[in-house]
Amino acid sequence: MQLEIRALTAPEQLDDPYPFYAALRSQAPVWEVPGTGAYLVSTWERVEEALARPADFSSILESLLIRSDDGGLERFSMAGVATAPDVLATADDPEHALHRGLVQPLLKASRLEALEPWLAERAAALIAAQAGRARIEWTGALANPLPMQLVAKLLGLPPADAPRLVQWAFEGTELLSGTADRTRMAELARAAAENAAYLLQQLAAARRRPGDDLLGALVRAVDAGRLPEKDVVPMLVQLTGAGGESTAGLLGNAVRRLADEPELQARLRGDPRALEPFVEEVLRLESPFRGHYRMAARDTQLGGVALARGAPLLLLWASANRDPAVFPDPDRLDLARPRATAHLGFGRGLHFCVGAALARLEAKIALGALLARTSHFELDPEDPPAWVPSFFVRRHARLPLCIAWR
Numbered sequence: 001m002q003l004e005i006r007a008l009t010a011p012e013q014l015d016d017p018y019p020f021y022a023a024l025r026s027q028a029p030v031w032e033v034p035g036t037g038a039y040l041v042s043t044w045e046r047v048e049e050a051l052a053r054p055a056d057f058s059s060i061l062e063s064l065l066i067r068s069d070d071g072g073l074e075r076f077s078m079a080g081v082a083t084a085p086d087v088l089a090t091a092d093d094p095e096h097a098l099h100r101g102l103v104q105p106l107l108k109a110s111r112l113e114a115l116e117p118w119l120a121e122r123a124a125a126l127i128a129a130q131a132g133r134a135r136i137e138w139t140g141a142l143a144n145p146l147p148m149q150l151v152a153k154l155l156g157l158p159p160a161d162a163p164r165l166v167q168w169a170f171e172g173t174e175l176l177s178g179t180a181d182r183t184r185m186a187e188l189a190r191a192a193a194e195n196a197a198y199l200l201q202q203l204a205a206a207r208r209r210p211g212d213d214l215l216g217a218l219v220r221a222v223d224a225g226r227l228p229e230k231d232v233v234p235m236l237v238q239l240t241g242a243g244g245e246s247t248a249g250l251l252g253n254a255v256r257r258l259a260d261e262p263e264l265q266a267r268l269r270g271d272p273r274a275l276e277p278f279v280e281e282v283l284r285l286e287s288p289f290r291g292h293y294r295m296a297a298r299d300t301q302l303g304g305v306a307l308a309r310g311a312p313l314l315l316l317w318a319s320a321n322r323d324p325a326v327f328p329d330p331d332r333l334d335l336a337r338p339r340a341t342a343h344l345g346f347g348r349g350l351h352f353c354v355g356a357a358l359a360r361l362e363a364k365i366a367l368g369a370l371l372a373r374t375s376h377f378e379l380d381p382e383d384p385p386a387w388v389p390s391f392f393v394r395r396h397a398r399l400p401l402c403i404a405w406r
Contacts, residue, residue, distance in 0.1 A: 005072050015387050021319035030305040036075055038065050038312045042319040044326045046303045051349040057294040061090040063312050067181045087234045102221055103354050106214055123369040138255050138399040147247035156213030168195040169244035177390035199236045247359045249288030249395035259379045269371045277335045279363045283345030286394050290318040317344040377403040
């Protein structure tokens with residue numbers, strides 16, 4: 001396959017990027033997107049090397065790729081975008097360690113265990129609302145609403161606001177999609193500002209009565225002088241966006257795989273213990289975030305390719321996760337794969353996804369509930385599924401199913 005911008009951005013490539021990733025791995029593991037000064041990093045070895053060199057490759061997001069007027073790609077500065085401040089996923093240490101340390105206690109094992117009954121009840125209720133219908137649309141029925149309902153609960157946001165939070169979350173990741181042009185980026189920046197204004201209002205309410213949730217924890221950290229107040233809303237923007245996006249993608253991608261493979265579906269119904277390795281293989285094969293950006297913090301090189309200070313690099317988790325140098329028969333779903341969790345579906349290193357254990361728990365509970373209530377489901381032949389057009393996320397825009405209920 002020829003390495004050109006069209007191979008990255010054409011609709012058929014966005015829907016099935018894996019042949020292009022294979023070409024990248026074999027031809028140019030560190031590839032400059034022509035005319036942009038931005039790079040794609042595609043092999044396990046080079047992604048791991050970049051992650052191991054945080055002094056050379058910063059997590060601060062100064063610029064990224066967007067669609068140009070001629071249909072190609074160009075660099076876009078994130079200055080002035082409401083989601084741009086350097087926090088959590090887009091911060092380096094010591095700020096990143098501070099932010100992560102405030103969030104991590106709310107996601108410890110004992111808290112997750114306490115959430116299981118609530119998650120099971122919500123998943124069961126969302127599925128029960130669809131029961132008896134011969135056709136359902138899975139993303140709207142459960143994959144999108146369940147993760148954000150949980151995020152709202154953890155953060156201390158009103159449950160009724162979850163639908164709008166879903167929209168803001170998806171608009172936030174569309175900023176990074178590579179498929180938005182400058183006009184759309186301006187619209188998305190305005191949506192990000194609306195999201196930030198809403199979260200600022202919620203923060204003000206939490207200051208009056210801090211609860212046992214993340215909003216309360218952040219308020220107390222600000223009052224104690226541990227956290228700059230300017231960091232709080234950007235942190236909340238990232239947490240709502242990533243928490244909603246990653247698990248929505250995982251839940252859709254997992255159900256798509258089961259709908260495509262009836263024998264696998266039957267196997268999981270008969271052996272619920274196989275859900276855990278199944279989820280890990282879906283994370284590897286269809287990583288909800290295809291990659292994340294890094295920035296060259298100084299003039300340097302990676303894999304023999306010279307990189308100028310400020311050059312953005314997209315570390316392609318989704319490509320590295322199919323690298324045959326690391327995963328034998330990498331395109332096959334293997335429930336007995338050794339070291340099943342040794343993939344990059346949640347990133348790696350300092351920025352390993354803080355909510356990874358929570359996303360795994362959500363997937364296990366939601367998929368188990370769907371399998372328990374159904375005897376069979378498949379793709380709707382009259383209404384084909386659609387992927388979100390993005391080379392940043394891997395999520396279904398729509399996933400219509402035909403279902404036989406128990």
